[in-house]
Amino acid sequence: MRAFRAGLLVCCVLAVFCPPVVAEPRPSTRDVERARQAVHQRSKELGRTNAELATAQARLDELAAEAGRLVEAYNGARVLLRRAEQTHEQAKARLTAADAEVEAARRDVAVLAAESYGGLGLMGPMVGMLVDRGTTDGYLHRASILGHLQGQRAAILTRMRDAQEVAAILRTQAAGAHVAQQAAAERARQAETAAREAVARQRRETRALRDRKETLQRKLDAARSRAERLARKRAASVAGLLGRGSTRGDVAANWALSQLGKPYVWAADGPSSYDCSGLTMRAWERAGVRLDHWTGTQWTSGPRVPLDQLRRGDLLFFGRITDDPGSIHHVGIYVGRGQMVHAPQTGDVVRVASIWRGDLVGATRPR
Known part of the structure; x- marks a missing residue:
């Protein structure tokens, strides 16, 4: 009897402290299908994310190329503007020299006009020719003086005319150089505006794109900072x-x-x-x-x-x-x-x- 009671007690203890092992339930077909759908959904999301990142990067590259093109267009406009300014300055310097030559020629013509009006210059040799009763050599000498004076007068007038023609040509060139400079300045202004707008647009869109991929950008920035x-x-x-x-x-x-x-x-x-x-x-x-x-x-x-x-x-x-x-x-x-x-x-x-x-x-x- 005692043995039976002892055995019964042991069984009760084992039943309390060692419950029977129950096998874990196997996943149902529905559970497996749900898991497969979850994996597929995550794959689709990853694909969309990668596609979005690729699109964003392509847009960043496009913005960078466009901004770079417009910045270099502005750099080119500045180079061409400096050349136009140099051409204009050279044209103005040549025109100043030509105007000075015109003024010098004009003074000589004024002197010639004053002499002609006052009866000087040409009248002396002519009177001498009329009253000369001396040798033939004296007459010829006076005639040569008169011819020389007439040739000198023609040379003065020719110099005045040539100086005026040169000045007119150079004035036209200077005016054209000024117009070209103004046009180059306007192109440079427009190019600067376009470059400034492109860079601002690049900054705005880049900021928006980077906000959408903030985590990736932080990693990229950290790696770039370390590399730099x-x-x-x-x-x-x-x-x-x-x-x-x-x-x-x-x-x-x-x-x-x-x-x-x-x-x-x-x-x-x-x-x-x-x-x-x-x-x-x-x-x-x-x-x-x-x-x-x-x-x-x-x-x-x-x-x-x-x-x-x-x-x-x-x-x-x-x-x-x-x-x-x-x-x-x-x-x-x-x-x-x-x-x-x-x-x-x-x-x-x-x-x-x-x-x-x-x-x-x-x-x-x-x-």
Whole structure:
């Protein structure tokens, strides 16, 4: 009896502290289908997000290219305006000299007129010829004097006429140069307005696009900041890795590397900020080569260089090749190993980047 009670007690204890193992229920077909639908939905959302990000990035690239094109158009308009101003100043200087010549000729004519009116000059030799009863030589001498005076009078009048004609021509040229200067100034004003609006539009839309992808942008900014700090810290060693030398191209490339981290500002050419053609202009200035602050003329500053024959310092151009130099909207300077230094766009800084972009159109070697 005691044994039975003891066994019963053990069973009760086991029943309380060791409940029977119940197998977990297997997921139903509906549960599996729901999970599959959730995975599919997340995949669709990820695809839409990636597509949106790709569209946003394409729009950013489009905005940057358009802003760059208009900024370089403004740079070109400023170059052409300076040339028009120089032409106008030269035309005014030539006109001033011509007017002075007209005044000098006019004074000589006034003297001639006064002499003719007062009976001087020509009357003396004529009277002498009439009253001379001496030798034939005396008569001939007086005749030669009269001929000389008449020739001198004709020369004075001819000089006056020629000076007036030259002044009239130069006055027309000066007026044309003034009109051309005014037109160039207006084009520069319009180009500045267009560039300013494009940069403002770029900033607005960029801000909106970046707001939509804030997390990604923070990561990108953090990575970029770190890369830029490292680039600035190691600028000298980067220059060493990319090649040392004393050619003019090396001088330009090494100087460009020393500007890493400085902000992009449109139409700026240093020393604290740059746009793309301002940076390359100053880099080659260090090498003793004068370039305009404009991709349009930098594109023609030297011979074309095949991309498989690039040397440090060569200028790399981006955009489209047409008869319009404004279709080239960006330029960088080659530093070796497929890399360039460039001032990219508003909101960015001078940095090292790969040259291999879809809008790369060619390279030149300034001289």
